[in-house]
Amino acid sequence: MRTMNALLSLPSTLRRLLQASLERRGNGRAYLPVSQGPDGDVADEEGEKAENVGFGRSTRVQEVQRALGRHRFAWFGGLLVCVLLVTTLFSPATPFHHQRQRPTGEAHAHFLYLLKPASHADDEFCKTVLTAEVLGYPPPWLLDWDRSLDEPARTSERDLAKMTAIRDYLENIPQSKGDSLVLLVDGSSSWFQLRPEVLLSRYYRIIDEANQRLNYTVGEEAVEAEDLQQTVVFSAQNHCVANAANKPSCYAVPPTPPGHVPDKNRRLNTGTAIGPVKAMLPIFQRAIGKADGMSSSDIDYPSIMSEIFGEQELQRALIRNQNLSRWRAAWESFGSQLGLWDSVLAPRPGREAVGYREGTPDEFGITLDYGNELGLSIAPDANVLASKNHAPGSAGDTSARKLPNEVTSSTPPFWTISGYGLPSEQTWADVNLLLDSRTDSVPAVINFASPNNDNEKKSWWKKLWLQPHARTLYDSAALMPGMPTARVLGVNGTEQVFWKPKTTMEKAGARAQNGGWMAWDSVCNGEGTVREVFGDGLGAWKDPAP
DSSP states (O other): OOOHHHHSOOOHHHHHHHHHHHHHHHHHHOOOOOEEEEEEEEEEEESSSOOOOOOOOOOOHHHHHHHHHHHHHHHHHHHHHHHHHHHHSOOOOOOOOOOOOOOOOOOSSEEEEEEEEOOSSHHHHHHHHHHHHHHHHOOEEOOOOOGGSSGGGGGGHHHHHHHHHHHHHHHTOGGGGGGSSSEOOOEEEEEOOOOOOHHHHHHHHHHHHHHHHHHHHOHHHHHHHTOOOOOEEEEEESSTTOOOSHHHHHHHOOOOOSOOTTTTTEEEEEEEEEEHHHHHHHHHHHHHHHHHHHHHGOOHHHHHHHHHHHHHHHHHHHHHHHHHHHHHHHHHHHHHHHHHSSSTSSSSSTTOOOOOOOTTOOOOOOOEEOOOOOOEEEOOTTTOOEEEEOOOTTTTTTTGOOOHHHHHHHTTTTSSSTTSSOOOOGGGGGEEEEEEEOOOOOSSEEEEEETOOHHHHHHTTTTTGGGGHHHHHHHHHHHSSSSOOOEEEEETEEEEEEESOOOOOOOEEEEEESSSEEEEHHOOOOHHHHHHHHHHOOOOOOOOOO
């Protein structure tokens, strides 16, 4: 299959040369793989069909020329096929590109659960609530609401309480909703800046590409036999949380996929996570199981989740090794011993020897958001944010900063049911978006990891595209009728429709873990909060609904 894909990727000129070579060698018609259009039409890149090469009467000179031509084409074709086979068998995985598909079959309806661990209401919590509702996300469900856990001496207690609250919430979702998605945002401050259809489209693309990589790196037969599948996406970061080179969370994680900055963003970050309910629940059940075996002072949420991911990747390496052919296993072992490449299974001082275990007990379907497309987590003092306008001819505009299609095709930023008092003509290219200055990636969610960089957050909040119009946008969101949160295409081209978990008349606020409603008036209308969030001098926000 990879050889077939490699042939398809050849420029049309080279493909025609190889086609001619094969035809001449066989003195007849030969066929190369052809590409398939979006409607299933089979055609090569020029939309033409290969033609028979006819041989008529010729002079002796022409016969000699044809013989020389056959020799040259045969040599060229044979060499090209050999190169393709060698690079296919021995080259590392190549980037996989997700192609947009048309919907197939009927739409599938799901809920989208937005979970936000929060101990109390403050300015940053209220920014999460406002940006989520303005952009069309469901109101967040608040977990771990206990301000007493904010004390620095109780960090481990807070992390255990957070993991327990998430597990308990997931366990209370009916099994019939197991395919619904859970979006977990975990930062001292989490701001949304792109529509839910953008985040969900990216999620399905990331999952699709990750499953293709899994099939290649582990092997399709092993993936099918062990029932491996990527379903959950966590944020990624550069450094290893556990800060220990001999732990799987550090050494066993896979390399950064092609198309991303090499050896960057390889480790798990807990700022943003998304996946089906039925896949997220076992992860947090395992996390609580690990915490139960630790002393209370050693419990650390990011370290535990990183360890779960590292153990999964170590198990996948063992599965791959178990299914290698004898010659390939010998070749890889030989290369590892010579230092040509490193193997996570190679004996190293300080690493505990592990062996293959039946039943894939460490498989949780986790992959990472290597491009920071879903969420960007910002560590203290990390200078990685930038604010850019993507309109043609704008300051600093380059082709590298062209907005992705899923952003430009989403509902425009200032679309509301009324359009009153807003620059409704502006597109996503016209507004300033926060991005990762290292890669120009525009994340759907911005997570600030530390609660202590208040001045930095205040500065960036004023640069968020929706802040100058926050009050008007929130008025419009509060008047919005019950509508689907998003419609996107899933991995197999089926339309996925997402709804808020609880459709009620209650708007502008958040929901407690027990289901009770916490209105904006009761948690976010303090004078200082209103001044920071809206910054327009108009005082407390008033619900526009009668």
